[in-house]
Amino acid sequence: MPAAIDKDESIQKEGKRIELVKDSPKQFAASGAVAASAPAHPDKRADVSPLHAERTVAQAQETSVSSFNEEEVIHDLQHYLPSQAPLKDFIHHNTLHAFQNYPFHEGTRRAKKIFGYFPSLQLREYRDLYEAGRIRKDILERIISEQKGAQYLEDWMQRLLEKEYDDSVSPRIGKLRANWKRHYPIDLDLMVHPLLFRILCSYLDQGISIWGFPIGHKGFLAAMKEMEEKSFASFFKTKRAKKLLVSGNCKMEDLLKLVVGDETLYAQYLFDQQFAHPGWSGMVASVEAQPASLLNPKNITVHDLVIFELLLEIDALDSYFGESWQPIAHILEERPEPLFDDVPETEVDTVFSLWQDAFEWTYYDQVLTGIALQDKTWERKIENRSFQTYFCIDDRLTSFRRYLEQLDPDCETFTTAGFFNVELYYQPENGKFYTKCCPAPVFPKFLVKEIGNKQKIKKEVHFSKLTHSLFQGWFISQTIGFVSALRLALNVFKPGAMPAMASSYSHVDKDARLTIENKDPNDKENGLQIGYTIDEMVQRVQGVLTSTGLNGVDKTFAPIVYMIGHGASSVNNPHYTAYDCGACGGRPGSVNARTFCYMANHPKVREALKERGVVIPPTTQFLPGLHDTTRDEVAFFDEEILSEENAGKHRRNTLVINEALDLHAKERSRRLVSIDTKMSPKEIHEEIRRRSVSLFEPRPELNHATNAVSIIGRRSITENLFLDRRASTSTYDYRTDPEGKFLTMSMGPIALVMGGIDLEYFFSRTDNHKMGAGTKLPHNVMGLIGVANGADGDLRTGLPSQMIEIHDPVRLLVIIEHYPDVALKVIKSQTANYSFYENYWVHCLVVHPDTGELWLYKDGSFSKIYKPLLNDLETVSDLSALMERAKKAESIETLDAVQENLPVYFIEKKERVKK
Secondary structure, eight states: OOOOOOSOOOHHHHHHHHHHHHHHHHHHHHTTOOOTTOOSOGGGGGGOOHHHHHHHHHHHTTTSOOOOOHHHHHHHHHHHSOOOOOGGGOOOOOTTGGGTTSOHHHHHHHHHHHHOOOOSOOHHHHHHHHHTTSSOHHHHHHHHHHHHOGGGHHHHHHHHHTOOOOOOOOOSTTTTTTHHHHHSSOOHHHHHHHHHHHHHHHHHOSSOSSSOOTTTTSOHHHHHHHHHHHOSSOSOSSHHHHHHHHHTOOOHHHHHHHHTOOGGGHHHHHHHHHTTSHHHHHHHHHHHHOGGGOSSOOOOOHHHHHHHHHHHHHHHHHHHHTTOOOOGGGGOSSOOOOTTSOOOOOHHHHHHHHHHHHHHHHHHHHHHHHHHHSOTTOOOOOSSOOOEEEEOSOGGGHHHHHHHHHHOTTOEEEEOOTTTTOOOEEEOTTOSSOEEOSOTTOOOSEEEEEEOOOOOOOOOGGGSGGGGSHHHHHHHHHTHHHHHHHHHHHHHHSOOOOTTSBOGGGSSOTTOEEOOBOOOTTOEETTEEESBOHHHHHHHHHHHHHHTTOSSSSSOOOSEEEEEEEEOOBSSOTTGGGGSBGGGTSBOSHHHHHHHHHHHHOHHHHHHHHHTTOOOOTTOEEEEEEEETTTTEEEEOOGGGSOHHHHHHHHHHHHHHHHHHHHHHHHHHTTOTTSOTTSOHHHHHHHHHHHHTOTTOSOSOOTTTTOOEEEEEOGGGTTTEEOTTOEEEEEOOGGGOTTOHHHHHHHHHIIIIIIHHHHHHHHHHHOTTTTSOBOSTTEEEETTTEEEESSSOOBOOSOBHHHHTTOOOOOOEEEEESOHHHHHHHHHHOTTTHHHHHTTSSEEEEEOTTTOOEEEEETTEEEEEEOOSOOOOOEESOHHHHHHHSOOOSSSSHHHHGGGSOOOEEEOOOOOOOO
16 A cells, blocks of 8 residues: 555545554564564554553663663764765765774775665676776785785685675665554655655755745744744644644653654664655754854754654654554564674675775876886976966866976976965955855964955846746746846857856955954954964964975075965856865865965065074065866966066966966866867867856866875975876975974875865765765755755765766875874874874875885884885876877776776976976
8 A cells, every 4th residue: 555645535545554553563463573672462552542552661661771862862873974064165075984983994894784885886897997907916916915815815816806796785774764664554754754855945045945934043943833833834734743842742752752662772763764864964963063054044953853853753654544553663573783783894895895905006006106216316406496386285286287397397386285374264345254264174263354345246137036926027037038048048059157157266356455464462353363463474374385395495485476276166066165175165265375475475474484494585476376277267366566577577477377277278178078189278278168157067177086196295206297187296395394393284184185085086986876966967956055856855965976977986095205203193193184094094105205115004103115016107208199099988887987097107308498
């Protein structure tokens, strides 16, 4: 019999439903299947009223202490639920953060068994990659020999290559709550979720709905209670649930007695319930933990969500069966396996872990071969530096650096975390809210405000609320509506910028000034200091310059030092903040770049730096800029500060930068199927610009897809390696920091930001259904906080398939150039991030500065020397030709898609002549 919600069914059908509920205990008793918590005489249960059932349970437990700890269960739920923030604060993170206290393979094994996630490629995919040479035989044999013993190599090779395994997933989650559907002809999710999701979306709405939630200023449960008290209509179909809410007699434990009946199963039931819609539950948990993540604040808690959902379940069961249904504990044939019982490793688990390690080290071995074979004494010597640039450590910018150095051998490039060591809240002029521009775990005490914004906000008439009214809506649709339809059609053939697009350049007005300097300690707002004192400026500037080796002693400053942040523009991408700077809290880095340059140009800051040994010549000026990674354009700010001489040099430098952007666009284009890579760089760049504003383009750029390595060291380590935009780089000179003081600053964002990026791509790639967001095509934006499939779906977590199709799911390899003991001290000092290294959620390796040996982190120390198995790498002399002949994937199948990822090459050294 199908599930039903309608109360106006025939008497005959209703009678059959009640009869089924009353007879089910007899059927179980007759078959000998009696629930663990059932009463002694199950044949009498047909006439047991809910009140009597409660008394029976209470009497049975009178002599025992309650085992249900409400606060503890809610805390555990918040820990395991997805931690994705609302769209405006979308920042990459480890999808399986709740298991990070376990070693990687154990943690993923537990996630697979408990929650049904698939945290690896399929077995057939690994075998296909091996046959295609993407997993090397020598690497696989080394992995097996090290982990299982050389004497068992042949046996394990046979298992990995030939033995058949059942790699299906049968999770523990949901097993208890599935008994509703198994024993009763109902689908409780179908009866509850559509209404629950609509209520949550309406309550949390950040501006999509025309009318706001009627009682949005109160807590969620209090608002629902008031609406039930004062409304003629009701969210409930029956009286009992409404009475429980309105009377306030809705303690969680009391409701669980009605629904579950056995307190030893309460916690497991709540996990089943909330993980039936982990997206909405995770969003509520995130908003509860960080209320500031919503611009329109809402007071909602996981506790309130659980209470209200239990009431909806009681109401749904009452509407179908009346009040004579039995708690789920009374209809169990057998108790479900406890969720968090130990998950022993099986042979198939071992097979997956061996394949994954071999897949990862096949790529790592190429990178480490390139580093090991580099000439350690070689370092580019520049007598007269033309200009210097600082970029973010972002993996998308490595090729931009390479082309700048190729076109102008006298320029010098550096990388550091894109917030440039200035943590701040930013408030645009006329803005009501503060925007955090620094890594997610950092909470600044500084506020920078915009003053003198002259930008006018562009608007589209057809986005007006009047379009939803009766008369004005009809009039607008018959007039402006036709124009809008025509513009939409024209956009197919000639894409153009639209007022609704997210532009990285609109984050701050180019002509506005910022309140960066604090001259009065009492100048505060909402507990935040407006601007920085001179001492605070000095500390931040010195940190960046010294950690990167540009301190005026070992390196000489160029006339212009560019601090170039990055952001992205998007027309049709709800996840656009994921394309901006993760180190800036998912915002463009323009405010941070302008703030740092103001500090570095300040005369008093330079005087104080000189006393500390950092000498900046008076002719050197710092100039901020912003690189739009979607459009491959760079805009500069505060150009009026340049001296006449430097202004002329800046004009010449801009020509080099623009040509480098053309070449950079061509390198990007080889992955974009709609672009012919054989066109000239300028033609390709123009096509990239058009693509960036196309309403119908689901992949304006591929963001961090294929990221795999993060290198902290001098530029000479990677300058002559082609890493195919797969490596983030952080400039660090161990020679200026023997004790690792500034290495701590450089390492700060590596595990959390770059490791978080890597792991979210990793798991969204291996299981795009459960840990990713699926395809963008059916996505609806819900309340400006998340996306869902259709109007009543659960919020999707993780990344959409269009962002991860070509990604190789490998863990991040962190490579540090320093002495092993110093590097170990630094990563252990970062307590919050150490679990990434300790439990191998990222791999870590040190390049010894003196010997060039590669020391691998293992078992709590850098105690093992890694020796690459490759003897050499191929050398490429013409990168443009390499881009033109590179294969484009014809499908998103793993074996086809990963062929796009090129091997590591040496770049042929040439005598380069400055233009």
